[in-house]
Structure formats: C-alpha cells, structure tokens
Amino acid sequence: MADLIAGCVEAGVDKVGLWREQVAEFGLEKTAALAKDAGLAVTSLCRGGFFNKPDWYDENRRAIDEAAVLGAPVLVLVSGGLPEGSRDIDGARAHVGDAIGQLVPYALDAGVQLAIEPLHPMFASDRCVVSTLSQALDLAAPYPSAAVGAVVDTYHLWWDDQVWAQIARAGAEGRIACFQAADWITPLPEGVLLGRGLPGEGCVELRRFREAVDAAGYDGPVEVEVFHADLWARPGAEILTATMSAYEQHVA
Template sequence: MNRLSLNQWTTRRWSLPEAADGCARHGLQAIGVWREQLAECGLAAGVRAVRAAGLRVSSLCRGGFLTAGGALDDNRRAIDEAAELDAACLVLVVGGLPGVPPGAPPPAAFSRDLPGARARVAEALAALVPYAAERGVRLALEPLHPMYCADRAVLSTLGQALDLAGHHPADRVGVVVDAFHVWWDPALPAQLTRAGASGRLASYQVSDWPQPLPPDVLLGRAMMGDGVIDLPALTAAVLAAGYTGDIEVEIFNAEVWSADPDEVLTTMKRRYREMLAGQA
C-alpha cells in the first residue's frame, strides 16, 4: 500500500486534518490535498496536520484556470502553498474558453476562440514557471476529457499537454495522467511512452468511468472496478513508461461523497489491492 494516495476530493466530507488522520489510521502514506480544504483550516494548520500524520503530499489540487482574469496571482498563491506542503506537484487544470464559467451556461458575451485560449494558457504558464522554479515547485498540466473543453480545460489529450510542457524543463513542468480523462485516447500508449522518455510523468490519478454517466458529468467518476476502464492495463502502461510516484485515487461522485469516509477508504484499499497493487 506504500504507493496508494487518497485525493481529498474522494472523501470530500472530511476536513484536511480529518483526512490526514484517516489516511494514517488506514495505513496510507500519501495524500492529495485540495486548496479549498487547505483554506478552511489554514495553511499552517494544514501543514501541521499532514506532518503529524507522517504523510507525503502526492499533489496539490489545483491551480490553473489560466484563461481567466487574475489567474496569475491566484496561481502564485497556489505555488506558495505547494512549496509549504512540499507537494510532489501542483496540478494545473488550465481553464476553458474565456468567459465560460465552469459548469454553467455561457453568458451573452464570451470568446469562441479556442486557439486563442490555448495561446493564453501557454503565455500564463511561461509567466509562472520561473516563480515556481524559485520555490522548488513542479507544475503538472492535466488534460481533461474533451467534454470539459468549453469550461474547464482547453487541453484535452496527453499529447497536447506534452506539447505545451515541452517548452519548459521537465523538472519544472510535467503532466498528469488521469485515467478518467485519458483512457479513451487511441494515441495514449504512444504518448505515455513519450511522457516517460521525456521525464514528464508527474502524477497518476485513478477512478473509473461508469456507464451510463450521470446527468452531471462532473460527478461521473466511479470507484475503481465500478466502470469500464481497464485500470490494471492502464496502470501497467503508466508504470512501464517510468512513473515512480504515488497512485492517487480521485473520485467525484455524489454517492461516494455521501458515504462514510472510513468505508470509502476501506473499499478503496480493497479495490487497489485487487486491481492495481500487482502492477505497482
């Protein structure tokens, strides 16, 4: 179980101190921290809770939304938080079309310029890399499934994320492989090889794709084994490409969130043992 990490959003009901304590009680060694819960308890208290539980931080989620106004200031704050937590990376969800709010209908005026949005992401990333480098923080670009392109991420494939990351040193900008977002991509095997060869694999997150998806597709991530993704094969491919970090379980699901978090961790550990531990 030494590579299994709980992403906080999986047990959203828990505060950061509660999640850190839960990880320790369940024998986990790593946690993926979310900035919302970190803000609720305060940075210093959050760092103390993680340290007291003996955990490493597999990721800080999230910075990004680089297509929105004021993004650089918020991302600098996120970089500072990642540095204090000694997080393995700061995950960047880069943002959608300018003016389109996440999860809501577009307003009367917004930009349909998709190439322009991607250019804005590249410019903002270039501005953030030196700041992150000074603080020893690695930025990790996360491509999201194309259904989120309009409002959350104009990077939709691992290949696109690698193209953008390639303008910067590998130890400064890596990529996130999130099973839910990339499993469908026919180019994924070749892009995993490319990511490994270039030293860009910064984070690996797992959940499953239920069929059918719920009406709110943001909450469509299922517990491993409750969907259609061949997670053992995908995990084997990620590790064969050279990934050596934690395997982080990140689930957005209303039923999982409403369940007892201790029961969620118990199920998560069992599914990890059954499906992924043999690969790790």
C-alpha cells in the first residue's frame, strides 16, 4: 500500500481504487491517512456484496464503514453466486435486490453509493448472479440513485449488444457509479479469474465504451482494473507505467 501510494504520487496519478483485503492488511486508518497526506483520492472500494453468504448484512455494513473512512464515494458490489447446491438463479437475483434494499439507509447515512457490478456470465454460478447492465439497473431501480448505482466494466460487458442502450439508460437514471476498463484476451486461464488484458491487448472497443459513458453524462474517474498473473508478477512502477500508457492510447 505504501509503495502503491508513493508510486501514484511519483507518476502524477491523483486517484486510485482500492480493495478491502489490501486495505485491511495495511490498516484502514493508516491507509486513509497516508492517501490523504499524499493528496490521493480513493475513487472506489472493492468489494461488498456476496449476498449468498450468511453474514452478508454485517459484512456489507463494515464495507460501507470502510469506504466512508477512506473517503471513497462508491462501494463496488460483487453480488455472489448461487447458494451452495441451489439452481434458483431467479431467486438469487431477487435476493440481491432485497439485500441491497436493506443496506440503502445505512449507505445513505454514510454517504457511500452502492455500485452493483454485473460480472461476465461465465461467473454467474460462483461469483455473481448479476450478469448484465440491464439486470443491475433493474435491481437498482427501486432505490434512489444516491444510494444505488451500477458499475460499467468493459471486461464484463463488451459482448452484450444491449450494453450501449443500457449505458444511455444508466446515465439518464444517474446510476453510472464507476467506469472500469480492461481488455478481453484468450485463451482464458483455468478458473477464468486472472485472464484480463491491459487496454489494447484484446478485442474490446474500449474507446467506444468511454465515449458511451461520456455521452451518458458520466464525468467521474476511469479505473483500469486488470487481473493477470503475468502482469502482477512485474514490478509495481512498471505496471503503473504500462497501465497509464495503455489507458492513454486506447481509452482516453
């Protein structure tokens, strides 16, 4: 965390999205203080959600608290897969909506927007039953946009021909909480989690996405979020340079 914050300052990056695990490891208050002293704004915290787990209510309240301490305006929700042994995906999706509803007052009090992230359908059984932006917006619809928005992540949504209309809808409803860019590359690795490419390495129309969120009125930060074992094996400063360059060339 210290290296990340120093590296961002060094590279002239003044905003960063963080993950709870790394924040907890370094210390929540310590992370918040270090980022603040460095003039680094925390754009979002990943991740709440996993509503298929028994402790989802308390765990998500903790995640909201953490986002508030970090000054992150957005908590990304990865909704979780099917409950163990269940085949009821409709029921699981409905439960996600109900669960988020129960968190809305707490999120509003904390000033943290909950951002439902649709994940690629290849994660529907084990990681996130919300698979499309349309589903995320339908789940968000009963609640005020200050409390519940959605994440537009190019990696998860690029294959969907409905996504352009849904981005426009998300903008009109004030629900684009977060915009994340990563590229789609194949072959996918075993387990399919760590298979993303830097912008430009794959086949996603990244600039079309950025122009679509722009046109929908989004003026928040762009997060580049790339999971890949080979990338992670490289030195941090080198990753940051490569990421900034890929962003400039293919997204900005």
